[in-house]
Amino acid sequence: MKFLHRFEWRLLLIFFLVAGIVHLVATFLAVNDTRASAYTRLAREFPNNKMTIADAVVPRHQPLPFLGPDARYAFCPFETGDGTMRVHALLPDLGWTIGVYSPDGTNLYFAAASADRETTIDLSIAPSDDRFLGLPDSGATANLDPRQIISAAKGLVVVRAPDKGDPYRSDELAALAKASCRRDGA
Amino acid sequence: MASIELEPASAPSKLSVLRAIIAILLRAIGVIATLMLAIAVGLWSSRYMVARGSPLSVERLGPWEQWTDIGRESADPYTKANMISTGKLRISADSAGVFEARTDSQGARLHSSCNYIVKGANMQGLWWSLAVFDSRGKLIANDADRYEFTADTIALNPSGSFLVSLGRDARPGNWLPTSGAGRLVLVFTVLDPATGLSSEERAQRNKHLPVITRESCS
Numbered sequence: 001m002k003f004l005h006r007f008e009w010r011l012l013l014i015f016f017l018v019a020g021i022v023h024l025v026a027t028f029l030a031v032n033d034t035r036a037s038a039y040t041r042l043a044r045e046f047p048n049n050k051m052t053i054a055d056a057v058v059p060r061h062q063p064l065p066f067l068g069p070d071a072r073y074a075f076c077p078f079e080t081g082d083g084t085m086r087v088h089a090l091l092p093d094l095g096w097t098i099g100v101y102s103p104d105g106t107n108l109y110f111a112a113a114s115a116d117r118e119t120t121i122d123l124s125i126a127p128s129d130d131r132f133l134g135l136p137d138s139g140a141t142a143n144l145d146p147r148q149i150i151s152a153a154k155g156l157v158v159v160r161a162p163d164k165g166d167p168y169r170s171d172e173l174a175a176l177a178k179a180s181c182r183r184d185g186a
Numbered sequence: 187m188a189s190i191e192l193e194p195a196s197a198p199s200k201l202s203v204l205r206a207i208i209a210i211l212l213r214a215i216g217v218i219a220t221l222m223l224a225i226a227v228g229l230w231s232s233r234y235m236v237a238r239g240s241p242l243s244v245e246r247l248g249p250w251e252q253w254t255d256i257g258r259e260s261a262d263p264y265t266k267a268n269m270i271s272t273g274k275l276r277i278s279a280d281s282a283g284v285f286e287a288r289t290d291s292q293g294a295r296l297h298s299s300c301n302y303i304v305k306g307a308n309m310q311g312l313w314w315s316l317a318v319f320d321s322r323g324k325l326i327a328n329d330a331d332r333y334e335f336t337a338d339t340i341a342l343n344p345s346g347s348f349l350v351s352l353g354r355d356a357r358p359g360n361w362l363p364t365s366g367a368g369r370l371v372l373v374f375t376v377l378d379p380a381t382g383l384s385s386e387e388r389a390q391r392n393k394h395l396p397v398i399t400r401e402s403c404s
Binding site: 008011014015016017018019020021022023024025026027028030031033034036037038041042057058059060062064065066067068069070094095097099101104105106107110111112113114115119156158162163164165 | 216217220221223224225227228229231232233235236256257258259261263264266267269270271272273274275276277278280281282286311313315317319322323324325326327331333334335336337338339371373375377378379380381
């Protein structure tokens with residue numbers, strides 16, 4: 001009881017309050033510090049608004065940590081500031097995927113190939129909602145299928161082709177080369 | 187008439203002044219130490235929950251860990267901060283299961299000085315891959331240029347199950363070299379079918395994750 005009388009409860013309160021505030025601020029800063037994010041790294045390495053097939057992932061060329069070497073990748077960092085982006089890709093076989101990521105890594109769109117048929121993806125990425133609504137006369141979005149429109153100011157398109165080995169590689173790269181990412185009307 | 191004699195007020199002794207100063211100093215030191223400790227605990231807990239997660243954000247299935255809301259719009263700040271700070275590019279938890287293992291199934295840290303056997307069940311036609319990295323997410327250079335196995339490249343058992351050996355020395359069968367990497371991280375990715383999976387089907391899939399057994403260490 002004597003210990004409890006002498007214990008500084010105010011210090012304990014200050015401790016939890018300060019630790020909580022520091023924890024929240026540090027987490028908030030970590031969420032907003034995108035210097036090491038996948039988007040920042042890839043946007044530095046690959047041209048904007050253009051689908052580029054990356055070299056095979058090997059120890060001396062590994063664009064991102066924990067990036068699976070089990071596939072070949074095509075990357076397209078995009079910005080929709082000047083208009084809608086059109087993305088096209090073929091997903092011929094099981095394991096092929098296409099994903100659209102926001103700069104913080106959120107999946108805005110994802111599709112995987114089906115085992116029994118080739119899947120064709122035609123996707124439009126429109127400027128984020130407020131800008132999109134601010135361009136009613138452009139006509140650029142009038143003929144788009146609403147099911148295949150997503151809205152994002154910037155981000156990353158990733159087409160992933162599983163690497164089945166040497167005998168299949170040229171076919172895989174040919175299918176991957178058909179993936180495109182370009183500004184609407186370009 | 188009665189008179190009262192007043193004693194002259196005595197000046198505080200040097201000892202009591204010194205005691206008062208020491209008490210103030212101790213109090214100040216206590217407050218400063220509390221603040222510093224609080225800042226350290228706040229920073230450490232944030233860094234830990236971003237780097238390794240907590241039951242709020244990470245599901246543990248044996249040796250495998252999965253960030254439950256990774257890639258989702260609704261992901262918590264720790265999951266988002268983990269993605270951003272590590273530079274990982276992950277498929278959303280809505281479309282795939284991405285599992286990381288830093289320990290074997292007995293809970294011992296995976297290390298390149300040991301040999302391991304990874305036994306996986308038949309994945310029922312789902313596309314999957316198993317890759318090995320060092321603790322910083324880098325591939326482990328090896329003469330065989332072998333860094334992963336996938337549903338397409340692995341030699342399956344007749345039952346559809348699979349067996350992968352991890353170790354420094356070459357072995358027959360599905361061998362992944364780990365020479366000189368130090369601590370290891372295994373990443374097991376299973377793509378959902380194009381038609382998607384219900385949460386029950388996903389839970390069922392998660393029950394059949396590979397078992398990692400340590401064979402020997404040198």
